Amino acid sequence: MSTRDWPLWEVFVRARRGLSHVHAGSLHAPDAEMALRNARDLYTRRGEGVSLWVVKASDIEASTPDERDPFFDPAADKIYRHPTFYDVPEGVEHL
Amino acid sequence: MTDRPLLDYTLGLADDALVSAQRMGWWISRAPELEEDVALANIGLDQLGQARTLLTYAGELEQEGRTEDDLAYLRDDREFRNVKLVERPMTDFGVAMARLLLFSTYQLHLYRALSASSDATLSGIAAKAVKEVTYHVDHATHWVLRLGDGTAGSHARMQVALDAEWPYVDELFTPLDPTLTRLVADPSALRDPVLTDVRRVVAEATLAMPEVAPALGGGRQGLHTEHLGHLLAEMQHLHRSHPGATW
Numbered sequence: 001m002s003t004r005d006w007p008l009w010e011v012f013v014r015a016r017r018g019l020s021h022v023h024a025g026s027l028h029a030p031d032a033e034m035a036l037r038n039a040r041d042l043y044t045r046r047g048e049g050v051s052l053w054v055v056k057a058s059d060i061e062a063s064t065p066d067e068r069d070p071f072f073d074p075a076a077d078k079i080y081r082h083p084t085f086y087d088v089p090e091g092v093e094h095l
Numbered sequence: 096m097t098d099r100p101l102l103d104y105t106l107g108l109a110d111d112a113l114v115s116a117q118r119m120g121w122w123i124s125r126a127p128e129l130e131e132d133v134a135l136a137n138i139g140l141d142q143l144g145q146a147r148t149l150l151t152y153a154g155e156l157e158q159e160g161r162t163e164d165d166l167a168y169l170r171d172d173r174e175f176r177n178v179k180l181v182e183r184p185m186t187d188f189g190v191a192m193a194r195l196l197l198f199s200t201y202q203l204h205l206y207r208a209l210s211a212s213s214d215a216t217l218s219g220i221a222a223k224a225v226k227e228v229t230y231h232v233d234h235a236t237h238w239v240l241r242l243g244d245g246t247a248g249s250h251a252r253m254q255v256a257l258d259a260e261w262p263y264v265d266e267l268f269t270p271l272d273p274t275l276t277r278l279v280a281d282p283s284a285l286r287d288p289v290l291t292d293v294r295r296v297v298a299e300a301t302l303a304m305p306e307v308a309p310a311l312g313g314g315r316q317g318l319h320t321e322h323l324g325h326l327l328a329e330m331q332h333l334h335r336s337h338p339g340a341t342w
Contacts, residue, residue: 037237
């Protein structure tokens, strides 16, 4: 029984009702059932959460640092994508 | 005047939890995975929490001003009232999971029954502990199923572990002092519900119910195996060397 055989899982914790699940960290477990239990023991033992998700890390498709420019850079200079770019004329209703 | 039977009963509950917690702590840094280290430590700390409130209550029942620390650290093995199931070494993971299944299933039924007790303190402690112990049963059940219904090697080791723990199951159901029957939960009434639960897990894990004779009891009267003395030496030495040490 070694870490080699146990896949990595990412853990998401919802702190309380109404909030989103937030990434809390990762852990090793042989399957989803045990991953959820390990997550309970590792990430909620001080009352941090009311709900847990575990996702196999290999199932997450992530953007890579190489893709940063094509992915995110073009967003920086498009000021017209922000609502503050537009003047709102006086007296406009139903906006 | 001290209600001696109730005091002994409370010490029995407390010492079961305390000694089990100490054995569970041995696994920290030794479990198959870091995640399991933390899981077993959590379970041990739940049990330690139960032991603390129970020992505090025992101190009140005794009326000699002894605190939880006095009772945990300054009693000798003959004064401990735990069953032998929890005091023996637990250095094999299969044994740890077999014992946790047996002990926590017993605790679950006991605390459930005790939460309806007319003793308000015990019923309060029991009601809180039910939630904790439910998780302990779940944890042990998962491992027993995994190992029992796993590889040929894990199946064989799980069966050996279950057989090794089984002689000590009988003592859990030691009948209650007759003066307490209306007040607290009677362990001897728990035999059927506990064994029914255990039998279900054992069958699902493709293991066989052990057919071994019960070991000699006596833990509730302070008659223990040699192992308890060693456990207490380790657990108590700091407090005895440095009385009142805090951190």
